Amino acid sequence: MTAPEANRCRVLVVEDDAFVAELVLDCLSDGGFDADHVSRAEQARQRVSTSPPDIVILDLGLPDGDGIALTSQLKALAPSLGLIILSGRIAPVERIVGLEVGADDYLCKPFDPRELVARVRSLFRRLTPATPVASAIPPKEETTLNAFFFEGFTLDLDRVSLLTPNGEQPHLSSTEFALLRAFVERPNRVLTRDQLMDLIHSNDAPAFDRSIDVQIARLRKKIEPDCKEPRLIKTIRNQGYIFASRVTRSCSDGR
Known part of the structure; x- marks a missing residue:
């Protein structure tokens, strides 16, 4: 990350x-x-x-409130906020609960300062595409979407957004967007948890066990009519997950 990039990231x-x-x-x-x-x-x-920052690093043991509850409150106040929990609570269930309520990452104390910086950098890179960048070139009157289409949904890569069949735009975290993109780029193909982690996480921000399951559960709530009987993201026992849908793509370069 260059110095100007880092200076734009407020933590x-x-x-x-x-x-x-x-x-x-x-x-x-x-x-x-x-x-x-x-x-x-x-x-x-x-x-x-x-004045929302780009990223919050949050301790769970605060004197005036529960950190888990605060995580969901902060994400509700600023849905695009990146949030890393930094806590002495090391039990796997604590990590899972933290992710389920909206945290993007979880790092245990004691921690390596270099690892913390690496995770902040990685999260900021994942958040950056969600920030629209003004262009000096006027848009053409007619543009072609760089998007994937499935079951009435439109996953717009340029706008980093999801449009539902009802015309709604549910908020996707940077990880949820990356996960859905990984699926629609590889429809009807079994993907293991390790493959999915490689696709949505950079090497300097290692994912922890079962985090993919948590992210998929959150994503299903936004695209599945019935999360208890998912039709799109199906679990393949002892193997991984499969995106069971026909997917088409329209690219800005005409492909």
Whole structure:
């Protein structure tokens, strides 16, 4: 990541332990990020509602609120917010719950500062396409979508958005969008969890066990009529998942 890219990434650290907060701020500053700090849940809600950062690094053990509840509250206030939980809670169930309520990543304490910086960089790269970039070239009167079509849905790669058959645009996190893209690019083909993790995660941000299952459960809620009996993303026992739909594509280059 170049220095200008890092400077555009604003990180809010929500941590009540002054020593840990200082350590995190120092390593983010050394990595070129614009980092700030609050120590209370209410301060975090206020900051995100008035001036949302790009990424929040959140401790779960705050003195004035539960970090899991705060995770879902912050994502509701700013759906495009990137959120990394940094916690001493190391049980797998804690990680799974954190992901289920909206966290994009989960890192346990004690942590390697270099790994934290790598994960922030990776998450910021995944978030960046969701930010529209103004073009100096006027758009043509007629443009061709760079998109995938399935079951009445349109997955628009240029706008990084999903349009439902009813004309709605549900919010997809950067990971959910990458996961759905991986599926529609490989329809009717069994993909293992390892393959899916390789497709949606960069090498400097290792995924942890079962995170794919959590992300798929969240994605199913947005595209499946009945999540208990999914028709699109089907589980293949002891193998992985398959996207069971006919998919067509329209490309901006005419393909």
